[in-house]
Amino acid sequence: MKRIGLLTSGGDAPGMNAAIRAVVRTAIYYGIEVFGIERGYAGLIDDTMMQMEMRSVSDIVQRGGTKLRTARCLEMLTEEGQKQAVATLEKHGIEGLVVIGGDGSFRGAKCLTEGYGIPTIGIPGTIDNDLEYTDYTLGFDTAVNTCLDIINKLRDTMTSHERISVVEVMGRHCGDIALYAGITSGAEIIVVPEIAYNMEEIITRINRSRANGKRSNIIVIAEGVMTADAFAKQLQDMTSYSVRATTIGHIQRGGSPTMADRMLAAQFGNKAVHLLKDGIGNRVVGIHKNEIIDMDIIEAVSMKKKFNYELYETLQMISM
Ligand code: F6P
Numbered sequence: 001m002k003r004i005g006l007l008t009s010g011g012d013a014p015g016m017n018a019a020i021r022a023v024v025r026t027a028i029y030y031g032i033e034v035f036g037i038e039r040g041y042a043g044l045i046d047d048t049m050m051q052m053e054m055r056s057v058s059d060i061v062q063r064g065g066t067k068l069r070t071a072r073c074l075e076m077l078t079e080e081g082q083k084q085a086v087a088t089l090e091k092h093g094i095e096g097l098v099v100i101g102g103d104g105s106f107r108g109a110k111c112l113t114e115g116y117g118i119p120t121i122g123i124p125g126t127i128d129n130d131l132e133y134t135d136y137t138l139g140f141d142t143a144v145n146t147c148l149d150i151i152n153k154l155r156d157t158m159t160s161h162e163r164i165s166v167v168e169v170m171g172r173h174c175g176d177i178a179l180y181a182g183i184t185s186g187a188e189i190i191v192v193p194e195i196a197y198n199m200e201e202i203i204t205r206i207n208r209s210r211a212n213g214k215r216s217n218i219i220v221i222a223e224g225v226m227t228a229d230a231f232a233k234q235l236q237d238m239t240s241y242s243v244r245a246t247t248i249g250h251i252q253r254g255g256s257p258t259m260a261d262r263m264l265a266a267q268f269g270n271k272a273v274h275l276l277k278d279g280i281g282n283r284v285v286g287i288h289k290n291e292i293i294d295m296d297i298i299e300a301v302s303m304k305k306k307f308n309y310e311l312y313e314t315l316q317m318i319s320m
Contacts, residue, residue, distance in 0.1 A: 001119075001276050003033040005049070005094040008066040009040030009073070009105035012253060013125045013139025015261035016066040019100050021057040022269025023123075028054055030277050035094055039069045040101070041076035041108050044085040049092070061262060064142070064254045070101075076108045086116045095119070096276040098269075102126030102137070106284060106301050113297060119281020121272040122297055127253055130174035132303035133295050134286025138268065140176065141260040143252040147181040150248055151218060155185070158216035161242060164206065164235065166219045168228035168247040174305055177252070178222035183315045188217045190315060191231065193224035194307035203239055209320055217241075267292045 006023050008016050020036070027034045036052045037043045050056075060067050075081035089097065096119040099109040109120040124134050127143035147169050154165045167187075171177040175192025182190035188209055191197045206217050221231050232245035257265070264287060271285045271292050283294040 001032060001095045001279070003035065003092070003094050004273070004276055005035045005037050005044070005089060005092075005097045006052070006068070007037040007040050007044060007097070007099055008068045008070045008125065009099060009101035009108065010070060011072075011102065011126060012064075012066045012070050013127050013137070014064040014142035014253075014255055014257035015138040015265045016100055016125050017060040017063050018257055018262045018265030019123055019125060019138060019269045020067055021061050022266045023098050023273055024052045024057045025054065026270045026273040030273065032273065032277065035092060036068050039071040040105070041073035041081070041085060042071040044088050045073070045075055045081055047088045047091070062256050064256060066100075072104065073108070076111070082111050082115060085112065086118065089118060096121070096281055098123060098272045098276070100125040100138070102128060103131060103301065106297060110297050110301055113282040119276060119279075120297065121275050121281065122284035122300070123268045123272055124284065124286055127177065128171050128174050129176040130172060130305050131286070131300070132305045133284065133288075133300040134293075135288055136260075136264060138261055138264050139253075139257070140180075142255060142258045143170070144177055144180045144184070145258055146252045146255055147177065147248055148185050150246070150251070151181060151185040151187065151220070154246060155216060155218060158218065158244070162215050163242045163244055164217040164219065166221055166228045166232040166235065166243060166245045168221050168223055168245070170248070170252055171222045171224060173224045175222045175224065175307060178220045179308065179311055179315070182220040183311060183319070185218065185220070186319055187220045187315075188214070188319050189219040190312070191219065191221040191225050192307070193222055195312065197225070199234060199238060202235070206239075206241070212320065
């Protein structure tokens with residue numbers, strides 16, 4: 001393979017830049033040219049791209065966001081959009097494509113692979129951690145650490161005022177950000193889409209913690225359940241505690257990636273180019289049990305994300 005394309009697609013995630021750097025530098029190491037496609041599949045359809053050199057990816061390993069910019073491209077779901085994308089790849093002699101993104105982005109890659117035989121490699125880049133085949137996605141660790149920093153600050157003021165804080169985190173339909181941020185911040189309660197909540201039980205738990213000497217409570221709620229405002233209102237209407245709501249929002253999507261995310265980015269990017277170099281396409285890369293893996297893209301996108309009930313039980317036991 002002499003020339004490959006690279007794009008970031010869907011919601012950005014910290015570590016995408018570090019993965020871009022790893023792909024570009026590994027490819028150049030092997031004498032493969034890399035074309036960076038701007039704004040995800042939209043740039044592929046519109047033919048907006050540039051050749052990337054060693055120095056194109058200098059000074060980005062530590063930056064959040066994505067140098068290539070990103071978009072959610074509905075046109076890529078149409079046959080016309082896909083044909084246009086393939087035409088752009090052919091025009092530039094691009095023989096393989098690396099796609100950094102989440103579930104939706106992988107579906108676009110799957111269409112190019114299945115329908116048109118373009119070898120593609122998917123790198124999981126999303127803060128949501130909602131892909132079953134990989135233990136972690138790029139950006140998840142940084143996003144959870146950003147949430148932790150905010151929850152730590154909330155704990156300070158909640159304890160001073162003896163309040164309850166309801167903190168909303170992202171994750172779409174997946175409760176992993178809430179689960180990991182909840183367990184590692186010492187939150188007493190998490191509310192996730194995977195488990196139906198019972199407000200009476202939550203109030204009993206809060207009452208018990210107060211009887212045991214707690215001065216404040218943190219409830220981390222995943223956006224897939226409801227807003228922090230709506231949940232705080234329900235709770236406030238049923239108790240005499242002082243309840244406050246905070247929505248972390250897009251702050252958790254930005255910022256300098258953690259060591260864990262930069263390491264994943266280096267390994268994922270490197271592995272993606274190795275696969276294409278060896279003539280292997282139609283795969284996604286990931287991490288499982290601390291090992292970098294690759295898997296058939298069609299199989300990976302068809303796997304249903306499982307919730308970690310064991311971790312949830314741990315939180316129930318240790319956060320009282
Ligand atoms: O997929 C990443 C994510 O941040 C989700 O957690 C969230 O639901 C969504 O993107 C927000 O999308 P947007 O940035 O388009 O508002």
